[in-house]
Amino acid sequence: MKCIRCKQKAKILLKRHNAAFCDNCFLYYYRNQVSKNIKRHRMFDKKDRILVVISGGKDSMALWDVLIKEGYDVVAMYINLGIGEYSNRSQEVVEKFASVHNLPLIVKDIKKEYGLDIYKLSKTLKRSPCSICGSIKRYLFNKVAYDGGFSAVATGHNLDDEAATLLGNVLSWEEGYLARQAPVLPQTHPKLIKKVKPLYTLTERENLYYVLLNKIEFLHEECPHSVGARSILYKEVLNRLEEKSPGTKQRFINSFLEKGRKHFQDVAEKLELRECKTCGQVTTTEECSFCRFVRICNQQEKQQDV
Ligand code: SF4
Ligand code: ZN
Numbered sequence: 019m020k021c022i023r024c025k026q027k028a029k030i031l032l033k034r035h036n037a038a039f040c041d042n043c044f045l046y047y048y049r050n051q052v053s054k055n056i057k058r059h060r061m062f063d064k065k066d067r068i069l070v071v072i073s074g075g076k077d078s079m080a081l082w083d084v085l086i087k088e089g090y091d092v093v094a095m096y097i098n099l100g101i102g103e104y105s106n107r108s109q110e111v112v113e114k115f116a117s118v119h120n121l122p123l124i125v126k127d128i129k130k131e132y133g134l135d136i137y138k139l140s141k142t143l144k145r146s147p148c149s150i151c152g153s154i155k156r157y158l159f160n161k162v163a164y165d166g167g168f169s170a171v172a173t174g175h176n177l178d179d180e181a182a183t184l185l186g187n188v189l190s191w192e193e194g195y196l197a198r199q200a201p202v203l204p205q206t207h208p209k210l211i212k213k214v215k216p217l218y219t220l221t222e223r224e225n226l227y228y229v230l231l232n233k234i235e236f237l238h239e240e241c242p243h244s245v246g247a248r249s250i251l252y253k254e255v256l257n258r259l260e261e262k263s264p265g266t267k268q269r270f271i272n273s274f275l276e277k278g279r280k281h282f283q284d285v286a287e288k289l290e291l292r293e294c295k296t297c298g299q300v301t302t303t304e305e306c307s308f309c310r311f312v313r314i315c316n317q318q319e320k321q322q323d324v
Contacts, residue, residue, distance in 0.1 A: 023047075030227055033264035041231055048228050052084050052216050059202045061214040066169035068092045069211075071159055072123075074108030074237040077174035079115065080225040081217055083234055085172065086121070093168070097158055098127040099151055100136055101241060108237045115235065124166075126158055133315045142314055147243050150311065157308040161299055163211040175215040178222045181267040182252035184274055194289070197282035200275065207291050209300045219268065 019028040021040040028038035039047055055061070062068055070085060072078045072094045085092045096112045098105045109125065116123035128134040134154065140147045163171045180199070187195045203213040217225065229236050244250065259266045293299065294306035301307070 034268055045231060048224060049084060049088060051219055053088060055216050055219055061202055061216060062170045064089060069163045069168040069171045070094050071171060071173045072096050072112050074111040076229045076236045077176050077217060077225045079234050079236040080228045081172060081174040083232060093122045093124060095124045095162055097155055100129045104241055111235055111237050124162060128154060132312050134311055135315055138318060139311055139314060153307045160211055164209055168211060170212040170214050172214050172216055174217055176217050176220055176222050176225055177267050178253055180218050181256050181270050182249045184270060185252045186248060193282050193285040197285045207300050
């Protein structure tokens with residue numbers, strides 16, 4: 019198997035592109051994909067300041083590294099969600115990378131800074147830890163980006179994530195989520211910062227190969243709450259399809275973006291946005307869910323003190 023670019027011995031085969039690459043040419047392909055995605059969707063340019071969301075996993079670590087190598091002005095942000103040892107170990111990985119490469123990093127600890135406890139909230143509100151965690155993350159990324167004057171928030175969502183999310187949303191025709199599934203979510207309110215996914219055409223396997231080739235440390239373990247998640251089942255199903263018919267995931271995403279997504283836009287436009295009475299951030303209710311969470315946790319603390 020020869021590299022399609024330089025004709026040397028290939029190390030990785032990408033069936034969906036009918037291509038094989040040696041290590042050097044793979045890195046060229048990877049950076050080129052990221053760069054093309056950023057330009058094609060006008061995600062940001064070299065004048066913009068970008069807040070990159072880092073979890074310590076391979077995808078976000080790859081994104082952080084590639085954006086720096088491509089010369090973008092990035093600041094990383096990590097949130098300690100209080101998920102036991104998993105959160106502590108991921109914070110260590112992220113802090114080490116920032117310190118070794120002398121990179122700016124913002125760390126938010128939801129317990130220390132806001133008194134938030136995902137597990138107590140999950141019990142009180144009878145909601146899964148993931149739904150609470152998701153709301154907290156979305157709130158903090160946007161708030162930090164808005165307060166810090168950033169142009170965009172970039173996340174490490176990859177092709178496997180996007181295809182699995184799309185499959186889940188299509189299976190139950192989640193019109194609101196389908197309207198918002200895109201590589202770029204533009205600014206629809208002065209306080210809602212643009213969200214971008216520069217890795218949306220790259221697979222988990224390609225991100226893994228990128229971090230291994232660049233000797234980037236990352237947290238190998240997944241969050242304990244991801245075990246049994248439906249998204250994992252969707253990924254397994256899509257992997258089987260991909261095995262039989264390479265390119266299925268890419269076609270699924272691309273054809274949705276080209277032909278499907280426009281049919282859901284009126285749902286997105288109908289959402290009435292307002293500012294939270296407590297913090298002023300954008301929400302669809304009187305009080306945003308983050309402020310509600312903080313209020314509930316404070317009340318629980320007070321009751322314990324009595
Ligand atoms: Fe949060 Fe759930 Fe993801 Fe864990 S798996 S980081 S709890 S959303
Ligand atoms: Zn609020």
